[in-house]
Amino acid sequence: MNLDFTEAERAFQQDVRQWMAANIPPEVTERTARGEMLDKALQQRWEKKLGSKGWLAVTWPDAYGGPGWNATQRYIFDLERASAGAPAASPFGVSMVGPVLYSFGSEAQKSHYLPSILDGSTLWCQGYSEPNAGSDLASLKTKAVRDGDHYLVNGQKIWTTQAHWADMIFCLVRTDSEVKAQRGISFLLIDMKTPGIEIRPIRSIDGHHHLNEVFFNDVKVPVENLVGEEGMGWTIAKFLLTHERTTIAGVADTKRELERLKKTLKSTPSGMNASRWDDADCQRRVAELEIELTALEYTNFRTVAATDEGRPFGPESSGLKIKGTELQQKVSQAFVELGGPLSLTWDNDDEIGSTAFNRATRRYNFLRACTIYGGTNEIQKNVIAKMLLDL
Ligand SMILES: Cc1cc2nc3c(=O)[nH]c(=O)nc-3n(C[C@H](O)[C@H](O)[C@H](O)COP(=O)(O)OP(=O)(O)OC[C@H]3O[C@@H](n4cnc5c(N)ncnc54)[C@H](O)[C@@H]3O)c2cc1C
Structure with missing residues (x-):
């Protein structure tokens, strides 16, 4: 699709494209071409590369070290990143706790x-979800009790993505059980090496x-690791949900996946x-x-333009999330179905058919989760019923 970018935006796009071509490690593009995710070492190598260019935390204001791009530039960057065959940065640092810290953190926490x-x-x-607190997050029970210059934390989180990779976890904890559920929640930063933390793996589908x-x-946990004041955790959690999400629809990666599907079909004898x-x-x-994806891209682009005009990103992000995740699932389903028997093996690298088809079922299975994580589609x-339709 040819979006109507200005000359300056097209020049920016060329710069990003050239940098991506010269700097993405070949191991990264090889894995993406096969439909595989990166391991910790490779993901971190790629993120450090982006960081050294100042292109890791692309949504941050320049005062805090971001590149100072507008929403259109961020959107172009995402398109180029995906089509060059690199994954997005892990969201927990750059898209979640980073904006929380520069918006609510103390000067000491920021530096x-x-x-x-x-x-x-x-x-x-991200330590939000608990066994009985997912969609109903405010019922979380992990407790932090103040004891002199530290909190004593007890409880359990679940579905914690990359906890086994992480140096730090940001957690919603209950600091007051006497007040309304939302008001008793606080936001704590916890070093994953602290004694008393146990991580148990969950193998997914x-x-x-x-x-x-x-x-x-x-x-x-030292009291200086509390962000904002006690009881501000719910406000911070809501801030994260409405924080700018120009890429929530995942258009860039779905475009790449559709191109990969076409390429795989063209290179597989039949x-x-x-x-x-x-x-x-x-x-x-x-x-x-392709038609559905083009429609989604235009809808997404309208919200990007609105963001550039200073209009806040509201409940339309829910619509983009629903449609975007449904489409991610549909493309992965097409990959499996059009691959037929070739998609039935998980890790078969022999020469019968393409390796991409061999990996398709893994990816299809993983993407069952995309309509659940980040707030389920239901x-x-x-949100749409309440905030857009006033029901
Ligand atoms: C792959 C993956 C990665 C994740 N990573 C993280 C992470 O890093 N950190 C973290 O904190 N959490 C993470 N999560 C957890 C995720 O946020 C929760 O799974 C999600 O919020 C749903 O909560 P739940 O699983 O408890 O389901 P429930 O809330 O029990 O929901 C079960 C079903 O009921 C529906 N439902 C619930 N309430 C309503 C309602 N009011 N109206 C209509 N339908 C409703 C839901 O849509 C769902 O279909 C991850 C989840 C997955 C699958």
Whole structure:
């Protein structure tokens, strides 16, 4: 699709494209081409590379070390990053706790934590969900009790992505059980090496270990690790949900995946035809997905333009999340179905068909989760009903 970028924006796009071509480690693009995720070492190597260019925390204001781009530039950057074959940065540091710290943190917290998020040297994870507090997050029970110059934390988090990689976790904890549930929640920064933290792996349906349970048993956390004041945790959690989300629809990566599907179909021999792509049904299926994706991209682009005009990003982010995740799932489903038997093996690298088809089922399985994480699609529909339709 040819979006109507200005000359300056097209020049910016060329700069980003050239930098990506020269700087993405080949191991990263090889993994993306096969439909695989990166391991910790490779993900961190890539993020440090972005950090050294000042392009890791692209949404941060320049006062805190961001590149000072507008929303259109950030959108272009994301398109170029994905089409060049690199994954997005892990969101927990740059997109979540970083903006919380420069918006609510003390000067000491800003100078201590922001530099190592900017350069990619500290990895963070998000400790919100608990076994009985997911969509109903305010019912969380992990307790932090003040004891002199520290808090004593006890409880359990679950579904903690990359907790086994992380140096730090930001947590919602209950500091007051006497007040209304939302008012008794606080936001704490906890060093993952603190005694009393136990991480147990959860293997997900794609066969990989991304997720964890995190247990806190009498974990001592210095009071200076509280962000804002006691009881401000819910305000901070809501700030994170409405914080600028120009890439929430995942358009850039879905475009890349659709291109990858086409390329794989064209390079896979098929019976009497030269390739699987020669099958008319196959082309129709891809065309239908392209039409949906183009519509989503235009909708997304309208919100990017609104952001550049200074209008706040509101409940439309829920619509983008719903449609974007549904489309991610549809593309991964097409990958599996059009691959047929070739998609049935998980890690078969033999020469029968393409490795990309071999990995398709893993990816399809993983993406079942995208309509759940970041707030389930049912909850997003509730947001739309309440805030847009006034129901
Ligand atoms: C892959 C993955 C990664 C994750 N990573 C993290 C992480 O790093 N950190 C973290 O804190 N959490 C993480 N989560 C947790 C995620 O935020 C929760 O799974 C999510 O908020 C849903 O909560 P739940 O699983 O408890 O489901 P529940 O809230 O129990 O929901 C179960 C079902 O009921 C529906 N439902 C619930 N309430 C309503 C309602 N009011 N109206 C309509 N339908 C409703 C839901 O939509 C869902 O279909 C991750 C989850 C996944 C799957």
